Amino acid sequence: MTSDPKPVGVAVLGYGNVGSEVVRIIESSAADLTARIGAPLVLRGIGVRRVNANRGVPIELLTDDIDELVTRDDVDIVVELMGPVEPSRKAILSAIEHGKSVVTANKALLAGSTGELARAAERAHVDLYFEASVAGAIPVIRPLTQSLAGDSVLRVIGIVNGTTNYILSEMETTGADYASALADASTLGYAEADPTADVDGYDAASKAAILASIAFHTTVTADDVYREGITAITTEDFASAQALNCTIKLLALCERIVDEDGREMVSARVYPALVPAAHPLATVGGAFNAVVVEAEAAGRLMFYGQGAGGAPTASAVTGDIVMAARNRVQGGRGPRESKYAQLPIAPIGKVSTRYYVSMDVADRSGVLSAVAAEFANHGVSIAEVRQEGVVADSGERVGARIVVVTHRATEAALADTITALEELDVVANVASVLRLEGTDP
Amino acid sequence: MTSDPKPVGVAVLGYGNVGSEVVRIIESSAADLTARIGAPLVLRGIGVRRVNANRGVPIELLTDDIDELVTRDDVDIVVELMGPVEPSRKAILSAIEHGKSVVTANKALLAGSTGELARAAERAHVDLYFEASVAGAIPVIRPLTQSLAGDSVLRVIGIVNGTTNYILSEMETTGADYASALADASTLGYAEADPTADVDGYDAASKAAILASIAFHTTVTADDVYREGITAITTEDFASAQALNCTIKLLALCERIVDEDGREMVSARVYPALVPAAHPLATVGGAFNAVVVEAEAAGRLMFYGQGAGGAPTASAVTGDIVMAARNRVQGGRGPRESKYAQLPIAPIGKVSTRYYVSMDVADRSGVLSAVAAEFANHGVSIAEVRQEGVVADSGERVGARIVVVTHRATEAALADTITALEELDVVANVASVLRLEGTDP
Numbered sequence: 001m002t003s004d005p006k007p008v009g010v011a012v013l014g015y016g017n018v019g020s021e022v023v024r025i026i027e028s029s030a031a032d033l034t035a036r037i038g039a040p041l042v043l044r045g046i047g048v049r050r051v052n053a054n055r056g057v058p059i060e061l062l063t064d065d066i067d068e069l070v071t072r073d074d075v076d077i078v079v080e081l082m083g084p085v086e087p088s089r090k091a092i093l094s095a096i097e098h099g100k101s102v103v104t105a106n107k108a109l110l111a112g113s114t115g116e117l118a119r120a121a122e123r124a125h126v127d128l129y130f131e132a133s134v135a136g137a138i139p140v141i142r143p144l145t146q147s148l149a150g151d152s153v154l155r156v157i158g159i160v161n162g163t164t165n166y167i168l169s170e171m172e173t174t175g176a177d178y179a180s181a182l183a184d185a186s187t188l189g190y191a192e193a194d195p196t197a198d199v200d201g202y203d204a205a206s207k208a209a210i211l212a213s214i215a216f217h218t219t220v221t222a223d224d225v226y227r228e229g230i231t232a233i234t235t236e237d238f239a240s241a242q243a244l245n246c247t248i249k250l251l252a253l254c255e256r257i258v259d260e261d262g263r264e265m266v267s268a269r270v271y272p273a274l275v276p277a278a279h280p281l282a283t284v285g286g287a288f289n290a291v292v293v294e295a296e297a298a299g300r301l302m303f304y305g306q307g308a309g310g311a312p313t314a315s316a317v318t319g320d321i322v323m324a325a326r327n328r329v330q331g332g333r334g335p336r337e338s339k340y341a342q343l344p345i346a347p348i349g350k351v352s353t354r355y356y357v358s359m360d361v362a363d364r365s366g367v368l369s370a371v372a373a374e375f376a377n378h379g380v381s382i383a384e385v386r387q388e389g390v391v392a393d394s395g396e397r398v399g400a401r402i403v404v405v406t407h408r409a410t411e412a413a414l415a416d417t418i419t420a421l422e423e424l425d426v427v428a429n430v431a432s433v434l435r436l437e438g439t440d441p
Numbered sequence: 442m443t444s445d446p447k448p449v450g451v452a453v454l455g456y457g458n459v460g461s462e463v464v465r466i467i468e469s470s471a472a473d474l475t476a477r478i479g480a481p482l483v484l485r486g487i488g489v490r491r492v493n494a495n496r497g498v499p500i501e502l503l504t505d506d507i508d509e510l511v512t513r514d515d516v517d518i519v520v521e522l523m524g525p526v527e528p529s530r531k532a533i534l535s536a537i538e539h540g541k542s543v544v545t546a547n548k549a550l551l552a553g554s555t556g557e558l559a560r561a562a563e564r565a566h567v568d569l570y571f572e573a574s575v576a577g578a579i580p581v582i583r584p585l586t587q588s589l590a591g592d593s594v595l596r597v598i599g600i601v602n603g604t605t606n607y608i609l610s611e612m613e614t615t616g617a618d619y620a621s622a623l624a625d626a627s628t629l630g631y632a633e634a635d636p637t638a639d640v641d642g643y644d645a646a647s648k649a650a651i652l653a654s655i656a657f658h659t660t661v662t663a664d665d666v667y668r669e670g671i672t673a674i675t676t677e678d679f680a681s682a683q684a685l686n687c688t689i690k691l692l693a694l695c696e697r698i699v700d701e702d703g704r705e706m707v708s709a710r711v712y713p714a715l716v717p718a719a720h721p722l723a724t725v726g727g728a729f730n731a732v733v734v735e736a737e738a739a740g741r742l743m744f745y746g747q748g749a750g751g752a753p754t755a756s757a758v759t760g761d762i763v764m765a766a767r768n769r770v771q772g773g774r775g776p777r778e779s780k781y782a783q784l785p786i787a788p789i790g791k792v793s794t795r796y797y798v799s800m801d802v803a804d805r806s807g808v809l810s811a812v813a814a815e816f817a818n819h820g821v822s823i824a825e826v827r828q829e830g831v832v833a834d835s836g837e838r839v840g841a842r843i844v845v846v847t848h849r850a851t852e853a854a855l856a857d858t859i860t861a862l863e864e865l866d867v868v869a870n871v872a873s874v875l876r877l878e879g880t881d882p
Contacts, residue, residue, distance in 0.1 A: 025591060025738060035658070035781035036590055131588060137739035139580070139588035146587075147572060147580035149477055149767075150466060150759025217476070280745065283724075297466060297756035298578035298746065304721065305742035315738035318591025323776060326590075332773025335764060340476035 005039035008325040009074045011100075013047040013066060013091055014081035015055060017310035018105065018132075018317060022079060023057060025318050033318075037325040045069045047082075047091075070095040077324050079317060080104040085112060096120045096128070101324040103317055105132035111206035111222040115339060127327055127334050129320035134207045135160050135289040137312030138305040139319075144214045144293065145337055152296040153215040156254040157437065160207040162287035162308045163198035164230050164250040166190045168272070169285045172247055177235050190287060200229035201270040204252045211291070212254035212268040217341035220254075226269035226348040233272055237432050240358055240403055243386070244436075246274040247282050251437055257346055265346035271435060274356050279438040349412035354383070354436040356405050359421060360428040363389065363400040367426045371402055374424065378417040381407040399428070405436060446480035449766040450515045452541075454488040454507060454532055455522035456496060458751035459546065459573070459758060463520060464498060466759050474759075478766040486510045488523070488532075511536040518765050520758060521545040526553060537561045537569070542765040544758055546573035552647035552663040556780060568768055568775050570761035575648045576601050576730040578753030579746040580760075585655045585734065586778055593737040594656040597695040598878065601648040603728035603749045604639035605671050605691040607631045609713070610726045613688055618676050631728060641670035642711040645693045652732070653695035653709040658782035661695075667710035667789040674713055678873050681799060681844055684827070687715040688723050692878055698787050706787035712876060715797050720879040790853035795824070795877040797846050800862060801869040804830065804841040808867045812843055815865065819858040822848040840869070846877060 010026065012019050026033065026043055034040045046057060047066040053059050063069050070078050070091050078095035080102060082088045088106050095102055097120065104110070110117070110133055121128035131141045135158065144153065159165050163185060170181040182199065185191035197203045205225040212220040230250050241248050255267045275282045280302050284290040289307025294300050306312040327333050361367045368387055375382050384405040392398045406414070414433075421427050451467065453460050467474065467484055475481045487498060488507040494500050504510050511519050511532050519536035521543060523529050529547050536543055538561065545551070551558070551574055562569035572582045576599065585594065600606050604626060611622040623640065626632035638644045646666040653661040671691050682689050696708045716723045721743050725731040730748025735741050747753040768774050802808045809828055816823050825846040833839045847855070855874070862868050 021738065029591075029593065032593070032782075033591065036779055137736075138742060139584040142583060142588050143580040146764055147583050147757065147760045149763035150470075150474065150761075151756040152470065152473070295578075295756060297462065297752040297759070299753055301579060301744070301746035303742070303744055306740045311738040312740055315592040315736060316588065318738070319588045320591075322590035323587055326776050327773075330774065332768075333771065335767050338477060341473075 005329060007040040007042040008037060008076045008328050009042050009044040010077045010079060010321060011045050011047065011069045011072070011075045012043065012079045012081065013069070014083065015046050015048050016081065018313045019046070019081040020056070021310040021314035022081070022317050025314055033322060036322055038329045039325070041321070041325055044072060044075050066091050067094065070100065071098045075100055076328050077101045077103060077321055079321060080106055081317070085109045092117060093120055096124045096126055099124055099126060101127040101328065103129045103320040103324060105130065105313060105317060107133040107203070107206040107210060108222070111209035114219050114221055118337060121336070125333060127324045128336065129324055129334070130210070131320050132313045132316035134210050135291055135303070136305070136307040136309065137315045138289055138291065138303050138307065140211070140291045140303055141214060143303065144211070146335055148293070148295055148298065151298050153293060154256060154296060155294040156211050156215050156291060157281065158207070158211065158252045158289070158291035159249055159281055159284050160252045160289055160291065160307060161198055161204045161250060162289060163191050163195065164204070165284065166287050167199070168230060168233070168248055168250065171233065171235065172238055175235060178231060178233055199231055201227045201250065204250060204270040208252035208254055208268045208270050211252065212266055213339070214337050215254055216256055216266045216343055217338050218266050218343045219339050220266060220268050220345065224268060224345045228271040230272045234432065236358070237434065240356065241274050244274065244356070244405065245277050246436070247277060248272055248434070249275050249281060253437065256343070257351065259346065259350050264343050265350065266343045267346040267351045269348065269351065273435040273437040275438045281438060349410060349415070352408050352410045354406055354408055354439060355414050356403065356434045356436050357418070357430065358401060358403045358432045359430045360390070361400050361402050362426040362428070363397065367400070368402060370424060370426055371404070371421065374420045375404065375406065375417055378413050378420065380409040380413050380417050383407045401431070446770060448481040448483040449478060449769050450483050450485040450517045451520060451762060452486050452488065452510045452513070452516045453484065453520045453522065454510070455524065456487050456489050457522065459754045460487070460522040461497070462751040462755035463522070463758050466755055474763060477763055479770045480766070482762070482766055485513060485516050507532050508535065511541065512539045516541060517769050518542045518544060518762055520762060521547055522758070526550045533558060534561055537565045537567055540565055540567060542568040542769065544570045544761040544765060546571065546754060546758060548574040548644070548647040548651060549663070552650035555660050555662055559778060562777070566774060568765045569777065570765055570775070571651070572761050573754045573757035575651050576732055576744070577746070577748040577750065578756045579730055579732065579744045579748065581652070581732045581744055582655060584744065585652070587776055589734070589736055589739065592739050594734060595697060595737060596735040597652050597656050597732060598722065599648070599652065599693045599730070599732035600690055600722055600725050601693045601730055601732065601748060602639055602645045602691060603730060604632045604636065605645070606725065607728050608640070609671060609674070609689055609691065612674065612676065613679055616676060619672060619674055640672055642668045642691065645691060645711040649693035649695055649709045649711050652693065653707055654780070655778050656695055657697055657707045657784055658779050659707050659784045660780050661707060661709050661786065665709060665786045669712040671713045675873065677799070678875065681797065682715050685715065685797070685846065686718050687877070688718060689713055689875070690716050690722060694878065697784070698792065700787065700791050705784050706791065707784045708787040708792045710789065710792065714876040714878040716879045722879060790856070791851060793849050793851045795847055795849055795880060796855050797844065797875045797877050798859070798871065799842060799844045799873045800871045801831070802841050802843050803867040803869070804838065808841070809843060811865060811867050812845070812862065815861045816845065816847065816858055819854050819861065821850040821854050821858050824848045842872070
């Protein structure tokens, strides 16, 4: 008879939506988890800001002494679900230095670090897992680091922020403007009181940084990500999108590009873009997330599911805990991200894509040709153009609008074109510029 | 200065579409793979049935002595891509016994074995990976075993056979009957000369067995999978499906069910089924594959991509090679499937789902009520019923047809209902019985 295996001790930091669900799973699935790990998983403590009863867990499990909890001898795995960058960073580094494996969902921390946590984990020979940091329950980190380890990733395009996806879906289906769709999202609990992190694209930018780092074996931080939010999207944009058989989605794009000198670079960017109705991302509605990965040999893959919420996120966190625990029991470590490539970050001007430009113009002949000439002058080729009268409520025609869809061009060439258009006498203003993604060139 | 790491030796058995693509990736991505593994990956030999030149690889790499190749001291990983169950089984067992890790895409072998290969790998402390055995390039094995290791899988529903999906897509879009859609698929190379393994559902059943084993930690072999093919699907079935706003897909379903005595069981089955147009699997067309996983905490996840072809399958195989090689270099082993649960296999009669039944009936009053009574007699509740006249080419009305869609009922109750219907004088014949999957009860 063999002796019972030594249990694996877990400390959970943070007891919100996700933390409480993780604790629930650890308790309610104990027998299954033991069988999968090869040893019992034992909850040693829960770190909270303030210890009080009525949390649904024995009060003796709660502690506000995070420093002590993460260094305890009977803790093998620290699960960080507190949220803000500090004190999470300090707690994780201390846990790693004390030989604990770490599971975290802290995207802002991961995307802000230039690899500090990964290097610390490397030195201490412990696991650092973060599947839940991007797209909640949807496995994307593990497929990218492991399943595609023999392939070359070309591009990752994701809808990774549920709040903005809900708002954009609302605008599309109900015809609501941005402000009322946001208000709806707040009422339903899909948007926070201060929605800045979501609607200005900061949350998606953190996730883009994490995805780009892993996909291209390169350090990419949130600051490296070009970012535009959805606050300027109008009902007119949706009308134009519909006319082009497209929808509008906030995309996180990570791409390996080759510049004009043949240098490989990594581009990571977040912006609202037109997406053709036939593209698999176009039908990802509401609070769902999806990530499309294009790789050299695998072709196009898509991963789809719930990107947020306590239970889905807890699923990803608990999967990481089980993997880290198995590694403990078997004396190994899991595969980790590598940064061997360290490609330079492409400035936004070097990125090329397609564009949709709408502008209010003078209602007279010759305007279209003047506008088209500016695109040509800057080497931006036009794929499609529409001119229409703008009619006031009175029924009187009060102006005209031109909508242009371009072929592929660099952001630099497009920016120069827009500047030139704005200087034209016949152009009252450039109302909207959006990228068009997910089409063939 | 540290000394150069010892290279990891690879032997590839089989040099068809997938094997040649794996060899190409190993050669062309050598620098990347070395960085990811931490040591160079060196191709030691390629096992083929007959050694001859003009294969695009140095002839000295080729050998027909598989026995010798898989036991060579400088081989660490054996990649089996030969296909048939034998001699693959013998070669894999020999490789494992000689301490090699094994990567295979051999679904028939895996689905036929009751865990023989896994037990051998366990004894020898080597890795046995098979991501490519199900759904080609799409990561499903690794997400199920690792990402969802902390969750409870409830159900896996997949479109995992490209040939049948192509044929059904053709029938739907062009209105072709089964025979001509199959002929088209053969001409285009989507169907083999003998299409039995695909159209009768054997290939999908092997994949269902593998998915069910992993999802439910239970030994499931291909023989445990209830199986119906697509050869009986008619253009009338597609017309009825369309009228119900559904399409028809060959599904591989793996489900944890609880029988009337409260016993947990595993059901694995393959059959063509009606799928509502709004279900994510409905739009998976042509040669694409998709797998939907429903888990307790994660909710519904979908994985989508190319399920076959040399390059996509090679992507999955090479990912497994890199993971096995990393484990070699770092002295560990990856996580492997566990069979701790060993739930009993549910007989098909205990499975419950919804049904579509179409029957040719006498064209007179009272028929509908007689038919409805038989459903009620057997406890099968009707959700929807349509009766329509059958009109001959001459324009004359020559009979009537009744189409019934049921609520959820057991297969046993449905089978009894069908027997009773066939005994009714007013029922000429039951033309078609199909399941309806992917709806709420």
